[in-house]
Amino acid sequence: MHFTLQKSNIAKQSSIQITGSKSESNRLLLLQALYPDFKLENVSNSDDSNLMTNALSSSETVVDIHHAGTAMRFLTAYFSIQEGRETVLTGSKRMKERPIKILVEALQALGAEISYVENEGFPPIKIKGKKLLKNKVSLNANVSSQYISALLLIASKLENGIELTLEGEITSVPYIKMTLALLDEIGVDSTFEGHVITVQPNTEKLTPKTLTVESDWSSASYYFSIVALSDIGTEVTISSYKENSLQGDSALIEIYKNFGVSATFNGNALTIKKEREDEGRLHLDLRNAPDIAQTIAVSCFALGMPCYLTGLHTLKIKETDRLVALKTEIEKLGGEVRITDDSLHLKGSCEPKPLVSIATYNDHRMAMAFAPLALKVPIVIEDAMVVSKSYPTFWEDLETLGFEITK
Numbered sequence: 001m002h003f004t005l006q007k008s009n010i011a012k013q014s015s016i017q018i019t020g021s022k023s024e025s026n027r028l029l030l031l032q033a034l035y036p037d038f039k040l041e042n043v044s045n046s047d048d049s050n051l052m053t054n055a056l057s058s059s060e061t062v063v064d065i066h067h068a069g070t071a072m073r074f075l076t077a078y079f080s081i082q083e084g085r086e087t088v089l090t091g092s093k094r095m096k097e098r099p100i101k102i103l104v105e106a107l108q109a110l111g112a113e114i115s116y117v118e119n120e121g122f123p124p125i126k127i128k129g130k131k132l133l134k135n136k137v138s139l140n141a142n143v144s145s146q147y148i149s150a151l152l153l154i155a156s157k158l159e160n161g162i163e164l165t166l167e168g169e170i171t172s173v174p175y176i177k178m179t180l181a182l183l184d185e186i187g188v189d190s191t192f193e194g195h196v197i198t199v200q201p202n203t204e205k206l207t208p209k210t211l212t213v214e215s216d217w218s219s220a221s222y223y224f225s226i227v228a229l230s231d232i233g234t235e236v237t238i239s240s241y242k243e244n245s246l247q248g249d250s251a252l253i254e255i256y257k258n259f260g261v262s263a264t265f266n267g268n269a270l271t272i273k274k275e276r277e278d279e280g281r282l283h284l285d286l287r288n289a290p291d292i293a294q295t296i297a298v299s300c301f302a303l304g305m306p307c308y309l310t311g312l313h314t315l316k317i318k319e320t321d322r323l324v325a326l327k328t329e330i331e332k333l334g335g336e337v338r339i340t341d342d343s344l345h346l347k348g349s350c351e352p353k354p355l356v357s358i359a360t361y362n363d364h365r366m367a368m369a370f371a372p373l374a375l376k377v378p379i380v381i382e383d384a385m386v387v388s389k390s391y392p393t394f395w396e397d398l399e400t401l402g403f404e405i406t407k
């Protein structure tokens with residue numbers, strides 16, 4: 001379904017409750033399956049987390065995780081240690097193009113039995129669960145941190161734990177640290193020194209407790225963008241966030257200062273406010289926060305702020321090739337975009353135009369990153385319900401702010 005977003009004005013003050021982080025939820029759901037005594041609160045209501053929950057409780061032979069990349073990677077590791085069980089793990093057409101070889105080879109080096117059902121290096125894969133006895137493995141760390149997190153999540157259940165050597169430049173580091181921090185919260189010991197990570201095996205029962213998932217910072221990015229595009233004085237309060245977040249996308253607070261936006265905590269509520277006009281041009285390295293690249297690019301374009309974004313090498317293997325998608329859609333609106341395999345250079349601004357239709361390429365973040373543009377020009381967002389991958393109530397929440405949406 002395509003949604004038309006009329007040129008909108010939003011309320012001077014509004015509040016939105018956002019559900020739990022998709023990344024934290026998918027990790028904790030897997031850990032809960034391994035250690036059933038934990039209780040979870042504020043779990044993400046995203047499609048990807050629902051798929052993760054269902055996959056973990058499924059007894060089917062074929063498990064389809066659609067577009068959910070973290071679920072695909074984490075479950076590959078999980079099913080590898082389900083002794084005696086044979087599972088085919090598959091996904092959407094796009095998932096079958098998202099590489100998994102680095103993870104499969106690492107698991108095989110630990111003793112796992114995994115084979116490719118269609119194309120070598122890509123899902124679907126067939127996994128014969130067994131006890132993994134080896135504990136030392138090296139892998140390339142520059143393609144996706146999800147492979148590393150997948151190994152770390154099952155590591156405490158391996159006979160001898162794990163000693164991982166990370167080769168090359170390590171990408172998306174905060175996501176690896178998030179995994180280790182969550183292991184620590186449930187009582188699993190690990191170390192991360194230089195390029196080596198170790199996780200200790202755990203044989204004892206861990207102390208049962210309730211873990212509350214912090215709300216999703218990637219989802220918060222769309223409110224930083226909305227506020228950046230609004231009149232001075234406009235504020236949106238989002239909950240429930242922490243000052244010391246495990247999510248690397250909390251870098252938004254520093255990044256949006258460039259747009260004249262402040263963010264202030266009051267307990268778990270974060271008030272985002274437009275204080276002053278934005279500042280000149282932006283040059284950012286986003287290797288630690290790839291999921292907010294689209295939001296930032298669109299904010300810059302909407303405000304006519306030239307930007308040069310680097311560290312974007314993982315964007316090509318996400319829900320779509322996000323670099324090509326950004327270029328194509330921003331250019332429809334009159335911007336000038338140059339991309340390489342790991343960077344994006346943007347010039348130009350969003351001038352009034354007849355209704356432009358933004359394609360979303362099965363990518364939730366394309367839909368949500370472009371939505372704030374409706375504060376400047378009317379736009380159509382194609383296949384708008386794609387947002388449910390991470391943020392099912394996104395459009396309702398935008399209506400609460402005052403966005404006029406024709407469905």
Ligand SMILES: O=C(O)C1=C[C@@H](OP(=O)(O)O)[C@@H](O)[C@H](O)C1
Nearest residue numbers: 023070144145146172175290314
């Ligand atoms: O571990 C995670 O939860 C994630 C890691 C990142 O992937 P890469 O490490 O592939 O960049 C990020 O883009 C993704 O949305 C979630």
Ligand SMILES: C=C(OP(=O)(O)O)C(=O)O
Nearest residue numbers: 067068069070071291318
């Ligand atoms: C890249 C993303 O997700 P995944 O890799 O889990 O599909 C995302 O949510 O932006």
